[in-house]
Amino acid sequence: xxxxxxxxxxxxxxxxxxxxxxxxxxxxxxxxxxxxxxxxxxxxxxxxxxxxxxxxxxxxxxxxxxxxxxxxxxxxxxxxxxxxxxxxxxxxxxxxxxxxxxxxxxxxxxxxxxxxxxxxx
Amino acid sequence: xxxxxxxxxxxxxxxxxxxxxxxxxxxxxxxxxxxxxxxxxxxxxxxxxxxxxxxxxxxxxxxxxxxxxxxxxxxxxxxxxxxxxxxxxxxxxxxxxxxxxxxxxxxxxx
Numbered sequence: 001x002x003x004x005x006x007x008x009x010x011x012x013x014x015x016x017x018x019x020x021x022x023x024x025x026x027x028x029x030x031x032x033x034x035x036x037x038x039x040x041x042x043x044x045x046x047x048x049x050x051x052x053x054x055x056x057x058x059x060x061x062x063x064x065x066x067x068x069x070x071x072x073x074x075x076x077x078x079x080x081x082x083x084x085x086x087x088x089x090x091x092x093x094x095x096x097x098x099x100x101x102x103x104x105x106x107x108x109x110x111x112x113x114x115x116x117x118x119x120x121x
Numbered sequence: 122x123x124x125x126x127x128x129x130x131x132x133x134x135x136x137x138x139x140x141x142x143x144x145x146x147x148x149x150x151x152x153x154x155x156x157x158x159x160x161x162x163x164x165x166x167x168x169x170x171x172x173x174x175x176x177x178x179x180x181x182x183x184x185x186x187x188x189x190x191x192x193x194x195x196x197x198x199x200x201x202x203x204x205x206x207x208x209x210x211x212x213x214x215x216x217x218x219x220x221x222x223x224x225x226x227x228x229x230x231x
Contacts, residue, residue, distance in 0.1 A: 037221075047162075047170065047213055049221035063220055096169055104153075106217035107160035109181065111169035 002026035004036070004097050004112035011118050012087050018117060022080040022097030029055055029075050033102030036080040038071065041114075042093040050095075052106060053080055089119045122146050122216050126224035133229060139201040141227045143214035148194045149177075151218060158218035161190055161199045164226075165210045173212075174199065206231055 008020035020038070027034060037052040051071040052060045061069050070083045080097060094116050098108035123146040133139045149157045157177035162170035172181045174190035177197055187202040201208055209231050214224040 046225045047164075047215070047223040049215075049223065052221070060220065098169075103175070105151075105158060105160075105175060106221055107172065107175045107215060108170075109172045109175075111171075114169055 002099055002110040004099060004110060006095060006097050006112045006115040008095075008115055008117065010116060011120065013121050014088055014119060016087050018082075018084045018087050018091070020082045020084075020095055020097075020115065020117075022082070022112065024078050024080070024097075024099070027099065029053075029073050029078070029080070031055055031102065033104070035100030035106070036073070037098050037100055037106070037108055038080075038082045038095060039098060039108070039111075040091075040093045040095045042090075045093070050084075051082060052100060054100075087119045092117065092119045122149075122219045122222055124214055124216055124222050124224040126212075126214060126227045128227060129225070130228040130230065133201075133204050133231065135204055135206065135231060137204050139204055139208070139229050141199040141201075141212050141214075141229070143192075143197040143199070143224050145195045145197075145216050145218075147218075149197075149216050149218040150194060157193050157197070158216055159190070159192070159197050160215045160217065161188075162213045162215065163208075163210045164213065170213065201229070204229075204231070 004024040035054040038050040094114040096114045099110040159177040161174040164170045
């Protein structure tokens with residue numbers, strides 16, 4: 001059974017760096033084709049893809065946020081970490097991590113419950 | 122790639138059919154497998170999205186067969202037949218041909 005869970009601060013100040021951790025179980029990020037992605041959702045708004053890391057450590061980022069994002073993995077801990085620099089109130093929202101299946105497509109079949117991050121001074 | 126869904130919301134009676142459209146700004150056809158890089162998700166309030174359809178028309182395991190995805194190239198449709206009360210949700214399309222992008226969502230009300 002695949003599960004993912006996001007953790008991190010619920011409140012960050014403008015200009016600070018956000019660090020979120022996705023802890024997963026039920027799969028290995030060393031298995032060919034597998035990946036973990038991050039997607040966020042401002043309150044009442046649509047989903048926005050942020051980043052994706054693959055089993056082979058290849059990484060992709062949203063072009064509009066690439067300069068602010070870093071995604072890494074620790075396969076020994078079954079964790080994926082996302083950092084976002086220079087946080088702004090518009091970055092407020094629920095941040096999800098999700099599992100990319102080994103099926104050649106970058107869609108997401110299992111999602112964490114999400115963590116709400118508020119950016120405010 | 123910009124994804125545009127229509128309508129933004131719709132109200133459908135129980136047992137009737139809901140049709141949601143999704144249009145991409147460029148073709149999503151992946152020539153290596155001749156499939157379209159399009160997924161559909163359902164999201165209920167306070168919950169994460171749930172994958173319904175991938176490769177435009179392949180139903181995810183456990184998804185009721187009243188959910189059907191169709192279309193190709195730039196125009197796609199999610200059809201929910203025999204609408205049930207539990208189908209009230211927001212539905213999103215997502216392309217994965219390029220850097221992943223989602224549509225703005227369509228709210229289905231009963």
